[in-house]
Amino acid sequence: MPTENALPQRLTPVLEARFGLDGGAMFGIIPQPLWSRTNPPDDNNRIDMACRCLLLEYPDRNVLIDTGIGTKWSDKERSIYKIDDQDPGMTDSLEARQLEPADIDDVILTHLHFDHVGGASRVDEQGDIVATFPDARHWVQDRNWSWAMNPSERDAGSYRKEDYSFFESNPDAPPLKLIDGISEILPGVEVLPLHGHTFGMQAVKITTDEHTFIYLADLIPTTSHLRAPYVMGYDLQPLETVEEKKEMLYHADRNDWILFFEHDPKQAFARLDFDDDTPRAVPVNPDEISAIG
Numbered sequence: 252m253p254t255e256n257a258l259p260q261r262l263t264p265v266l267e268a269r270f271g272l273d274g275g276a277m278f279g280i281i282p283q284p285l286w287s288r289t290n291p292p293d294d295n296n297r298i299d300m301a302c303r304c305l306l307l308e309y310p311d312r313n314v315l316i317d318t319g320i321g322t323k324w325s326d327k328e329r330s331i332y333k334i335d336d337q338d339p340g341m342t343d344s345l346e347a348r349q350l351e352p353a354d355i356d357d358v359i360l361t362h363l364h365f366d367h368v369g370g371a372s373r374v375d376e377q378g379d380i381v382a383t384f385p386d387a388r389h390w391v392q393d394r395n396w397s398w399a400m401n402p403s404e405r406d407a408g409s410y411r412k413e414d415y416s417f418f419e420s421n422p423d424a425p426p427l428k429l430i431d432g433i434s435e436i437l438p439g440v441e442v443l444p445l446h447g448h449t450f451g452m453q454a455v456k457i458t459t460d461e462h463t464f465i466y467l468a469d470l471i472p473t474t475s476h477l478r479a480p481y482v483m484g485y486d487l488q489p490l491e492t493v494e495e496k497k498e499m500l501y502h503a504d505r506n507d508w509i510l511f512f513e514h515d516p517k518q519a520f521a522r523l524d525f526d527d528d529t530p531r532a533v534p535v536n537p538d539e540i541s542a543i544g
């Protein structure tokens with residue numbers, strides 16, 4: 252049976268790490284009494300965040316969307332960002348699917364912020380930074396790559412060049428594939444560029460034999476960010492995010508897309524519903540959808 256045009260057969264959320272970010276920064280202009288009901292802050296005002304990647308299994312290839320926060324962190328940084336990478340982590344999650352990092356054929360990076368690309372590399376026994384997925388093509392929007400190599404002073408803290416500069420500096424690095432705009436990079440996998448959060452981020456639309464899923468990345472990082480004004484303080488163009496979010500939810504509603512939340516502390520998949528005009532996430536029972544692993 253030919254498999255080259257087959258769609259992804261199985262989608263498995265991979266909880267790479269948990270971490271914490273400032274609740275005020277995560278909710279922009281929204282007052283704390285509103286967001287703290289759903290996302291209670293700790294003593295340092297940090298809210299719980301997941302780094303949730305998505306594994307797509309084809310009959311003949313394995314694809315990973317985003318790589319999480321990774322392991323290249325000092326104790327001080329771990330404490331600032333409350334990084335907990337033990338639960339259950341990338342390696343164990345792949346092992347549960349009988350896979351190793353070398354079995355990943357493609358890594359789609361939504362953008363190069365540290366909590367999305369940090370896990371694409373690690374420090375080896377010699378102290379060198381090497382690719383975690385040595386045989387994978389790594390896909391990123393050309394515009395995000397250019398921005399990440401030269402970010403503004405305001406967002407330079409979100410881009411750690413050690414996370415991605417090895418693609419240029421290390422001759423053994425796996426291939427970096429720069430994408431220009433909307434593209435179907437594999438059967439059933441289409442990337443959609445967005446520029447409100449940062450320049451050249453990409454959401455990923457995944458079509459299986461039965462459903463369409465949308466990996467929202469930082470357009471809508473958690474289920475608490477569905478409403479238009481709930482925009483992160485980190486965003487470079489917040490008004491653009493508002494428009495992109497409304498357009499995304501319009502298409503999701505019309506076409507019954509299943510939403511995937513990368514940073515929600517509890518929920519990976521949800522369906523979109525509305526109370527009057529207010530969007531809300533209805534949890535999806537993974538057992539009801541055969542493609543969810």
Ligand SMILES: [Zn+2]
Nearest residue numbers: 362364448469
């Ligand atoms: Zn980001």
